[in-house]
Amino acid sequence: MSKRIIPMRQMEKGQRGIIHSIKATGELGRRIRDMGITPGTPVEIQGRAPLKDPVAIKVRNFRLTLRNNEADYIEVEVEDNEA
Amino acid sequence: MTKELVVALAGNPNCGKSTLFNELTGGRQHVSNYPGITVERKEGFLTFDGLRLKIVDLPGTYSLTAYSIEELVARDFIVDEKPHVVVNIVDATSLDRHLYLTIQLLELGVPVVLVLNMMDMVEQRGITIDRERLEKRLGIPIVPMVARIGKGKEELIRAIVETAHRHPRSNQKFTISYGPDIDHHLHEMERIIAEQGFLVEKYPPRWVALKYLEEDRQIIEKGDLADRELSERLKAMAGKIADHIAKTLDTYPEAVIADYRYGFITALLKDGVVQRPSVTSKRELTDILDRFLTNRLLGPIIMVFVLYLVYTITFKYSELPVEWVNRFFGLLASYGARALPEGPLRSLIVDGIIGGVGNVFSFVPLIVLMFLCIAILEDTGYLARVAYMLDRVFRIFGLHGNSVMALIIGGGIAGGCAVPGVMATRTLRSSKERLATILVTPFMNCGAKLPVYAMIIATFFEAGRAQIMLILTILSWMIALSAAWILRSTVLRGPSTPFLLELPVYRLPTLKGLLIHTWERTWQYMKKAGTLIVAITVLLWALMSYPKPPEEVLNSIPPESHSQFELEYSIAGRLGKSLSYITKFCGFDWKINVALFGGFAAKEVILSTLGTAYALGTEDEESTKSLSERIRNDPHWTPLMAWVFMVFVMIYAPCMATLVVIAKETGSLRWSIFSLVFNTAIAFMLAVGMYQGGLALGLSR
Numbered sequence: 001m002s003k004r005i006i007p008m009r010q011m012e013k014g015q016r017g018i019i020h021s022i023k024a025t026g027e028l029g030r031r032i033r034d035m036g037i038t039p040g041t042p043v044e045i046q047g048r049a050p051l052k053d054p055v056a057i058k059v060r061n062f063r064l065t066l067r068n069n070e071a072d073y074i075e076v077e078v079e080d081n082e083a
Numbered sequence: 084m085t086k087e088l089v090v091a092l093a094g095n096p097n098c099g100k101s102t103l104f105n106e107l108t109g110g111r112q113h114v115s116n117y118p119g120i121t122v123e124r125k126e127g128f129l130t131f132d133g134l135r136l137k138i139v140d141l142p143g144t145y146s147l148t149a150y151s152i153e154e155l156v157a158r159d160f161i162v163d164e165k166p167h168v169v170v171n172i173v174d175a176t177s178l179d180r181h182l183y184l185t186i187q188l189l190e191l192g193v194p195v196v197l198v199l200n201m202m203d204m205v206e207q208r209g210i211t212i213d214r215e216r217l218e219k220r221l222g223i224p225i226v227p228m229v230a231r232i233g234k235g236k237e238e239l240i241r242a243i244v245e246t247a248h249r250h251p252r253s254n255q256k257f258t259i260s261y262g263p264d265i266d267h268h269l270h271e272m273e274r275i276i277a278e279q280g281f282l283v284e285k286y287p288p289r290w291v292a293l294k295y296l297e298e299d300r301q302i303i304e305k306g307d308l309a310d311r312e313l314s315e316r317l318k319a320m321a322g323k324i325a326d327h328i329a330k331t332l333d334t335y336p337e338a339v340i341a342d343y344r345y346g347f348i349t350a351l352l353k354d355g356v357v358q359r360p361s362v363t364s365k366r367e368l369t370d371i372l373d374r375f376l377t378n379r380l381l382g383p384i385i386m387v388f389v390l391y392l393v394y395t396i397t398f399k400y401s402e403l404p405v406e407w408v409n410r411f412f413g414l415l416a417s418y419g420a421r422a423l424p425e426g427p428l429r430s431l432i433v434d435g436i437i438g439g440v441g442n443v444f445s446f447v448p449l450i451v452l453m454f455l456c457i458a459i460l461e462d463t464g465y466l467a468r469v470a471y472m473l474d475r476v477f478r479i480f481g482l483h484g485n486s487v488m489a490l491i492i493g494g495g496i497a498g499g500c501a502v503p504g505v506m507a508t509r510t511l512r513s514s515k516e517r518l519a520t521i522l523v524t525p526f527m528n529c530g531a532k533l534p535v536y537a538m539i540i541a542t543f544f545e546a547g548r549a550q551i552m553l554i555l556t557i558l559s560w561m562i563a564l565s566a567a568w569i570l571r572s573t574v575l576r577g578p579s580t581p582f583l584l585e586l587p588v589y590r591l592p593t594l595k596g597l598l599i600h601t602w603e604r605t606w607q608y609m610k611k612a613g614t615l616i617v618a619i620t621v622l623l624w625a626l627m628s629y630p631k632p633p634e635e636v637l638n639s640i641p642p643e644s645h646s647q648f649e650l651e652y653s654i655a656g657r658l659g660k661s662l663s664y665i666t667k668f669c670g671f672d673w674k675i676n677v678a679l680f681g682g683f684a685a686k687e688v689i690l691s692t693l694g695t696a697y698a699l700g701t702e703d704e705e706s707t708k709s710l711s712e713r714i715r716n717d718p719h720w721t722p723l724m725a726w727v728f729m730v731f732v733m734i735y736a737p738c739m740a741t742l743v744v745i746a747k748e749t750g751s752l753r754w755s756i757f758s759l760v761f762n763t764a765i766a767f768m769l770a771v772g773m774y775q776g777g778l779a780l781g782l783s784r
Contacts, residue, residue, distance in 0.1 A: 025335065027150065028581045033341040034145040035583055036180035041345075046370070050379045051475035054484070054582060061177040063369070063586040065471045067478075070581060 002080045008043075008055070008071035016044045017076035019059075024073035032074065036060040043076060087135045088247050091161060093188060094172040095181055096143035097464070097587035099200045103172055103230040104140045105599050107240075124160075131240050139166065147187040149301035161193055162285050167247040168194050170239070175199040175212060175227070176588075178357060182348045185221070189257040192287040194249075195223045196242045202227045202235075209360040217356045222257060231593050258289060259347045261340055264331070268324050269293065272317060281313055282306060295321045296336040369464075369588045377468055386472060389465070393456040393496050395549060404448035412441030427628070435624030438691050439617045445534065451605050457496060458600040462592030466491070470584055480564045481571025484582050486520040490563060494527030495556070501525040501741040503604070505748055515577040519570045521745055522758055525737035526563040528556055531686035535732050538690060542711045543725040559733050566765065623681050623692055626655040655680065669731065669770035670724050679731070685738045723777040727770050735766035 005020050019041045022032055037043070037059055046056040046063060054067045094100040108127025125140040141160055142153035149155055161169060171188055173181035178199075188195050197217075199205075205212060218225045224242045228235030260266055272292035277283065282291050282305060294302035295317045306314035325336050332339065375381055416437045423429040460466045466488065474484030486508075487495070493504025504524040508517045528536070536555060540548050571577075632652040640648060651660065651673070658680060659673030666676055674696045681692030690710065697713040714720050736759045737745070746755040 022338070025338075029338060030146075030148065030150065030341075031581045031583045033338065033345075034148075034183070035585070036183065036345065038342050038345045040349075046373065047377060048379075049377065049472050049475060050383050053475045054471060056373075056377070056471065056586060060180045062174075062180060062588075063373075065474075065484075065582070065584050065586055067474065067582045070583065 003077055004080045005075050005077050008045075008057075008074040008076050009068045011045045011076060011078065013045050013047050015078060016042065017078035018042055020075045020077045022074055024070070028070060028073065032066075032070075035064055036062075037074060086133075087137055088168070088244070089137050089139065089164065089166040090243055090247075091139050091141050091164075091166040091169045092172065093141045093157060093161070093169055093184065094143060095145050095174070095184060097585060098143070098172055098174045098181060099230040100140065100143055100172050102593065102596055103170075103198065103200065103228070104138060105596055106230055106233045106236060107136075107138050129240070131244065134244060136240070136243065139164075144184065146184060147191070148297070149299050155301065158191075161188070161191060166193075168196055168243050170196050170198060170243065172198040172200050172228075172230070175201050175205045176208065176210070178212070179345070179348050179352055182351075183344060186259065186344050186348065189221065189223070190259075190287070190290050190293070192257070192290065194246050196239070196246050197221065197223055197225045198230075198235075198239060199225060199227045200230050203229045211358045213356050213358075216354075217351075220351055220354075220356070259343065261343045264328055265296065265324060265336065265339060265343075268320060269296065272296075272320055275313070275317070279310070279313055282309055292317070293340065296324060297340060298337065367588075372589050373468070373586075376465070377472060382468075382472055386469060389460070390496055391553065393460075396456055397452045401448040401452050405445055408445045408448070409441070412437060412444070416441070430628065431621070431624060435621045436617065438694055439621065439688075441691075447605065447609065451601060454601045454604040455597060457492065457499070458597050458604075459592055460496075462590065462596060462600070464587040464589045467584060467586050471586060474582060477564075478579060480568040481516065481575075481579070482520055482564075482567050483516045483580065484584060486516065486567075489520045489524050490527055490560075493524035494529035494532070495560065499527065500529050500531070501527065501737055502744050504529075505741060505744045508748065515571070515575045516580060518749060518754065519567045519575050521748060522570060522754065522761070523563040523567045525741050525758065525762065526559055526566060526734055528559050528733060529686065531738065532732055534687060535689050536729055538711055539725045539729055542715050543720070543722050555729060555733065558730070562734060562765070562769075566761075623655065623684070623688070627653045627677065627692075627696065629653060666767075669727055669767065669774045671728075671731075671770075672719055675728065679735065682732065683736055683739060685740060686732065689732060721782075723774065723782045727774045727777070730773060731766045731770045733766075734762055734769060736763045 011017065019037060019039050021039055022029060022037065024032055041059055044058045046058050048055050049065075052068075054065045055071055056063060056065045092100055092104055104125065104127060107129055109129075127138045127140070129136050129138065139160065141157040144151070144154045144157050147154055147158045149158070160166070169188055171185050173185065185195065185197060199212065199214070212227075214225050214227060224246055226235055226239045226242050228239060261269060269289070269292050272295065273289045275281075276288040276291050281288070282302070286294075286302070291302060291306070295306070298321070303314065303318070306317065321336070328334060328336055328339060376385055416433050419433045419437055420429065423432060460469075469491070470484040470487045473487055477484055477486055489504045489508045491504075492499050493501045501524050504527065505521050508520045508524070536552065540551050544551055628649070630653065632649060637648070651657075655677045656673060659676035662676045662680075663671065663673045666672075671679070674693065677696050678689045678693040682689040693714075694710040697710060697717075736742075742755040742759060745758055746752045749755075
């Protein structure tokens with residue numbers, strides 16, 4: 001099983017991974033970090049809102065939600081099951 | 084004289100901070116602000132062992148940066164008012180995130196007592212926390228608690244008193260390492276700051292240095308004022324570090340600092356402080372509930388059902404108490420009419436004062452129930468799910484998922500009030516989304532508009548009353564959202580801000596919390612109502628009674644038309660009459676105009692003014708015939724008129740209190756005036772459209 005790095009938007013419901021990097025700067029970057037999303041932190045996709053956006057995630061044992069276009073700035077290392 | 088200790092309560096949102104505050108202070112609290120959002124200070128007192136403890140509830144924050152109003156308020160309070168102790172309450176089930184704020188408080192060099200809340204959940208999940216080890220590592224006293232049942236309260240109070248006595252604001256030093264790229268330079272900056280005594284009267288030198296690295300707006304501004312030259316030098320040093328970090332690590336100092344803080348916490352907790360059971364396969368209750376409550380299909384259905392349930396409860400259970408209140412004031416009015424001699428004084432008391440106060444109180448039951456429902460939705464954590472499910476919709480209109488909060492408090496759910504609603508927009512960070520939300524919040528059906536709708540609906544519609552209320556609510560949302568879209572694509576154009584919202588764990592609210600919450604909000608309403616509304620009803624009574632027509636003119640017309648003529652002759656009557664040249668296009672006569680004019684003061688005044696207008700305008704002043712019967716017998720009123728009137732009331736100019744708050748929140752009178760003109764213009768256009776359209780379709784009867 002190989003590992004690959006994908007943006008959080010591409011993760012599916014129930015999928016887990018480890019935060020690899022955060023590309024956002026400025027206010028968004030600050031808010032993401034304030035919520036405890038930092039490199040090396042495990043993350044799990046809880047689900048998506050009825051209109052498929054925003055996404056709900058579980059990180060550091062609590063739940064939070066962010067928009068897909070915000071999730072784009074968060075890169076996650078996931079196990080590649082297709083390979 | 085007893086000694087007073089000032090204690091600040093700090094913590095993340097949703098960590099049980101309000102619960103702890105209520106538990107500590109009980110009923111003895113003072114809110115200098117509308118609740119819902121605690122940006123203003125909430126103070127309470129408790130006495131212990133001859134000491135008086137003043138507890139100040141700081142706004143819930145995740146961090147202590149300078150970029151949100153809440154965080155600035157919290158930070159400035161701690162720095163400027165120097166509380167004897169800062170009690171930092173954290174959710175013990177997710178220490179790794181909650182300690183992020185703790186670390187920042189410690190770096191600020193203030194005496195902290197750490198409360199580990201929700202210890203029952205910790206035990207339930209089989210997690211163990213080594214309290215002594217954590218105490219030693221952080222160098223502060225730690226108190227385990229279950230705030231909802233008050234467990235650990237005694238111990239906390241003792242720890243507060245002890246800490247206050249131990250540290251007369253001593254310089255306990257807490258530092259963490261920020262890695263080789265920063266540490267060395269940070270130390271150098273700290274040395275210079277300490278040497279020059281730069282900002283040291285308020286802040287620890289190392290903390291100031293960190294803020295220069297983080298490019299903290301507030302501190303750099305203060306630094307520029309204190310010593311321009313040194314400030315520039317520090318900026319240059321920080322800039323050099325930033326360049327280095329950008330080149331070598333492809334990131335920036337603020338990010339590195341945050342990562343090291345979390346790194347410190349993770350290492351700390353792993354170092355024998357927290358032990359989790361190895362198997363955590365058991366699904367938590369919140370996850371199970373979320374599967375249903377935010378399900379793609381079920382979620383929205385449940386949401387609509389919940390919102391409808393709120394209406395039903397608010398209306399059904401308030402019916403009887405409202406009737407009691409009405410009967411009481413009706414009796415009072417007839418007693419007053421009998422007891423007092425005929426003349427201006429009787430008119431003032433019966434028509435002005437009793438009428439005004441009666442109308443204010445008649446929907447207190449409604450407001451109590453409605454606030455109770457909102458408090459339940461907030462405290463259970465469901466309101467955040469509503470924001471989650473609706474964000475995609477709100478974004479279309481240029482708003483934010485958090486706009487939901489303001490719109491709901493403003494009246495998105497059966498009632499509410501635009502005043503706290505407008506204040507609730509403080510959770511929004513972008514000034515443009517916030518402004519748009521502020522400007523459209525008054526379109527929602529606030530608690531003051533409800534009795535107007537209720538009276539009109541009861542008068543003209545026999546069946547489907549709850550459904551009509553639902554239609555009015557949906558209509559108000561549609562209008563508010565369209566208006567937001569218009570504003571965001573014209574006067575308030577600009578990109579959207581981060582959404583990122585916590586979805587708190589589902590919890591059963593405590594009865595005490597619900598009651599305090601509901602009572603606070605209702606009391607705020609009554610205070611506002613009690614003073615402003617009655618005063619304005621009296622003022623309007625004066626406007627509607629004076630000037631009196633000259634004797635000889637009155638003598639020339641038949642006596643049965645005297646009252647009618649007197650009202651038309653008054654200032655308000657003349658105003659209403661001259662406005663009716665324009666308002667005739669939407670079917671409003673001068674009586675309705677007078678009532679709507681009264682509504683500028685506060686929407687609930689519409690009813691009392693309409694009541695006064697009809698009571699003054701008819702011959703049998705003695706009778707306490709209800710307003711409903713009077714307008715039903717007025718041929719001018721038709722079901723079409725009823726709809727046009729309700730829609731106009733929904734949309735037109737916000738009440739005075741709301742306009743005052745808008746001016747305060749936006750920092751300029753400009754937006755209040757804008758709101759007044761914009762809303763009234765939209766209301767008039769829609770009303771004319773509806774009325775003329777209805778007439779064209781033959782709906783005149």
